[in-house]
Amino acid sequence: MEVNKQKYAADLSSFKEAQARINPFIHKTPVMTSESLNAISGRKLFFKCECFQKGGAFKFRGACNAIFSLDDHQAAKGVVTHSSGNHAAALALAAKLRGIPAHIVIPKNAPQCKVQNVMRYGGNIIWSEAAVQSREEVAKKVLQETGAVLIHPYNDRRIISGQGTISLELLEQAPEIDTIVVPISGGGLISGVALAAKSINPAIRILAAEPKGANDAAQSKAAGKIITLPETNTIADGLRAFLGELTWPVVRDLVDDIITVDDSEIIEAMRLCYEILKVAVEPSGAIGLAAVLSDSFRNNPAWKDCNQIGIVVSGGNVDLEVLWNSLRK
Amino acid sequence: MEVNKQKYAADLSSFKEAQARINPFIHKTPVMTSESLNAISGRKLFFKCECFQKGGAFKFRGACNAIFSLDDHQAAKGVVTHSSGNHAAALALAAKLRGIPAHIVIPKNAPQCKVQNVMRYGGNIIWSEAAVQSREEVAKKVLQETGAVLIHPYNDRRIISGQGTISLELLEQAPEIDTIVVPISGGGLISGVALAAKSINPAIRILAAEPKGANDAAQSKAAGKIITLPETNTIADGLRAFLGELTWPVVRDLVDDIITVDDSEIIEAMRLCYEILKVAVEPSGAIGLAAVLSDSFRNNPAWKDCNQIGIVVSGGNVDLEVLWNSLRK
Structure with a gap:
């Protein structure tokens, strides 16, 4: 094809x-x-x-590409995402490497080890309910409050x-x-x-x-x-x-x-x-x-x-x- | 040094x-x-x-070197060893690759997964007691019966x-x-x-x-x-x-x-x-x-x-x- x-x-x-x-x-x-x-x-x-x-x-590849694509002005306000875990940890790690804040909306039912990874990499955790809709609403609110850039997990x-x-x-x-x-x-x-x-x-x-x-x-x-x-x-x-x-x-x-x-x-x-x-x-x-x-x-x-x-x-x-x-x- | x-x-x-x-x-x-x-x-x-x-x-490295060092005459009668597990599996696998028999003396307390590896690679298992002395005695007996070459696990x-x-x-x-x-x-x-x-x-x-x-x-x-x-x-x-x-x-x-x-x-x-x-x-x-x-x-x-x-x-x-x-x- x-x-x-x-x-x-x-x-x-x-x-x-x-x-x-x-x-x-x-x-x-x-x-x-x-x-x-x-x-x-x-x-x-x-x-x-x-x-x-x-x-x-694998999520670190995309997260790293997204974070290092940002110009300095965009990057300064940090990034936001919502994720069941691996994208969240990856974004936190990539943000840490660039020295910018990462606000991570995590559903309450995310696996413990994935949450720990976000913490280990210094992500700022904001909890949401498990449903995709709740995640997106919380992320939207954080976006408004911080002026950070949304990095969607896949789209x-x-x-x-x-x-x-x-x-x-x-x-x-x-x-x-x-x-x-x-x-x-x-x-x-x-x-x-x-x-x-x-x-x-x-x-x-x-x-x-x-x-x-x-x-x-x-x-x-x-x-x-x-x-x-x-x-x-x-x-x-x-x-x-x-x-x-x-x-x-x-x-x-x-x-x-x-x-x-x-x-x-x-x-x-x-x-x-x-x-x-x-x-x-x-x-x-x-x-x-x-x-x-x-x-x-x-x-x-x-x-x-x-x-x-x-x-x-x-x-x-x-x-x-x-x-x-x-x-x- | x-x-x-x-x-x-x-x-x-x-x-x-x-x-x-x-x-x-x-x-x-x-x-x-x-x-x-x-x-x-x-x-x-x-x-x-x-x-x-x-x-x-790592044991496969030594086992493979030993097995493929044998001349055809030596190899034909196969090999013998006693091992708590990894050398045994490695020798069985290397012998299989060379197409010769491997007689493996295994202590009864060996981990199950290591014994399964020996079986998977087609080793001929002979059980011994856990003590090193028992392993060596059983191996000696197998050597006498088969005329195979002893491949010691390390010495x-x-x-x-x-x-x-x-x-x-x-x-x-x-x-x-x-x-x-x-x-x-x-x-x-x-x-x-x-x-x-x-x-x-x-x-x-x-x-x-x-x-x-x-x-x-x-x-x-x-x-x-x-x-x-x-x-x-x-x-x-x-x-x-x-x-x-x-x-x-x-x-x-x-x-x-x-x-x-x-x-x-x-x-x-x-x-x-x-x-x-x-x-x-x-x-x-x-x-x-x-x-x-x-x-x-x-x-x-x-x-x-x-x-x-x-x-x-x-x-x-x-x-x-x-x-x-x-x-x-």
């Missing part, structure tokens, strides 16, 4: 600019392979370990451009990849990864992995328009957001399919990451492996020749107690 | 030969850094993540040469390192790492990390001869062996100091590896970080200028239940 660069929120030049901007600050994360997991999946898997990114998730060209740098690295580290499996939530990660990867290699397939209990993206693809859900129900706390107007066109046009998995598949993938890869991943981070191991992927003839599969392991921030309680069930 | 290559079981040429021999089979493991852990320790830390090595531990030039390839890689990945901290048990790992590192840079410091409940190496250094203990008591199941005649001279001459830590320090280091590095490490694998964070290291003026510290994270094979039960205490 050719990428028409006029149509979307980011393009190869914005990815390359982002890469140059953030490279002094980010970790170039390793690509891990495991013959045991290749044998289990029947494919060759390349794990792009963004759980090792600063702040414990933002700077964020999408930052996340897309994953593809630039991954396709350099493992150029043989023919497919990339990416977790989908608000779509910032997959938009960046899909646009950047297909700009480099239009033949590459991009598959989204989504929890069945928050399958708004799968429903949106089926309906041909953005669908939101009255509620979501999944262990993958990072995958409960809905597509935005900048990410939807990319998902609609450039994401080849959406594979939905249930929480028990996510938990089993977490266990395999822990036991075989020796990598601590959060549920949202393990979902790509869960998708590749799912029957709906394995049995779909369309993906029979997906043999060299990049999997974006998106984050590693999981409370040990949550990990343990989910694995022992 | 200059390395006199006549005196020891391995030398730079044996390390380079080993590296050429094993490179097609091993993972070149990443070196991870964390600004959070730098801040906590007050030094710059470079984690050489052998937990990501095939088989989940073997081929093993020491394989483990030393860690230093060749590490000093290429992070040439600024002035100190390497290495877990010590039978001494195969630290002998290889010390000989190889000091062959390249005689000024580099090599510090051993040892559990207080199995401090035979510290006692040996103090006594000027190999000391063994009637029993050991530590969560670090990989660090209960005693020095051998090939490893002792290296430990005596080239290991600058031995830092002992108690189990609670090891557990805290495991937690930091899990929560901050996002890496699953076993207790023996976390002990290097525990040593760097210990008061006895921090307060020792001799190590005040150890500023760029390589830490060998030796293995990642930990039963989740063991991890959980130790962390929640």
Whole structure:
């Protein structure tokens, strides 16, 4: 699929600019392979370990790109966001590096370890209720009071451009990849990864992995328009957001399919990451492996020749107690 | 300290030969850094993540070197070893790659996940009692019955040469390192790492990390001869062996100091590896970080200028239940 660069929120030049901007600050994360997991999946898997990114998730790429894109005048008043956790921590860390304030609206049900990361990086925490609407209202109020710049977690060209740098690295580290499996939530990660990867290699397939209990993206693809859900129900706390107007066109046009998995598949993938890869991943981070191991992927003839599969392991921030309680069930 | 290559079981040429021999089979493991852990320790830390090595531990380097050193006649009858786990799994895997049998004597108290690794790689398991003496007797019997070659877990030039390839890689990945901290048990790992590192840079410091409940190496250094203990008591199941005649001279001459830590320090280091590095490490694998964070290291003026510290994270094979039960205490 050719990428028409006029149509979307980011393009190869914005990815390359982002890469140059953030490279002094980010970790170039390793690509891990495991013959045991290749044998289990029947494919060759390349794990792009963004759980090792600063702040414990890919979110630092976009946050860093956004923060260092601001001119000095904009930056002086600081930034605001609302996030279930990883974007919040990433923005706090990037703001700290630039020496500006970060006001972070966090829902009360966010995982403890993600809140701790925000604190560790010196973010100014403002609590909201769990619902997206409450988060947005509180953020709006903070914006008015501080005059800071809103950095949306995903519906933002700077964020999408930052996340897309994953593809630039991954396709350099493992150029043989023919497919990339990416977790989908608000779509910032997959938009960046899909646009950047297909700009480099239009033949590459991009598959989204989504929890069945928050399958708004799968429903949106089926309906041909953005669908939101009255509620979501999944262990993958990072995958409960809905597509935005900048990410939807990319998902609609450039994401080849959406594979939905249930929480028990996510938990089993977490266990395999822990036991075989020796990598601590959060549920949202393990979902790509869960998708590749799912029957709906394995049995779909369309993906029979997906043999060299990049999997974006998106984050590693999981409370040990949550990990343990989910694995022992 | 200059390395006199006549005196020891391995030398730079044996390390380079080993590296050429094993490179097609091993993972070149990443070196991870964390600004959070730098801040906590007050030094710059470079984690050489052998937990990501095939088989989940550095042991695959030595095992692979030993197995592929055998001539076809020797190899045909297979190999034998006794091990608490990681060497066993590594040898089974290397033997599988060469297509020869591996007879593995395993003590009944070995961690479940390590036994499973041996099974996964097709090793032929023979059980022994927990004591070293029982392991050795059973191994001797198997040797007589099979005519296979004994590959000792550490007191073997081929093993020491394989483990030393860690230093060749590490000093290429992070040439600024002035100190390497290495877990010590039978001494195969630290002998290889010390000989190889000091062959390249005689000024580099090599510090051993040892559990207080199995401090035979510290006692040996103090006594000027190999000391063994009637029993050991530590969560670090990989660090209960005693020095051998090939490893002792290296430990005596080239290991600058031995830092002992108690189990609670090891557990805290495991937690930091899990929560901050996002890496699953076993207790023996976390002990290097525990040593760097210990008061006895921090307060020792001799190590005040150890500023760029390589830490060998030796293995990642930990039963989740063991991890959980130790962390929640």
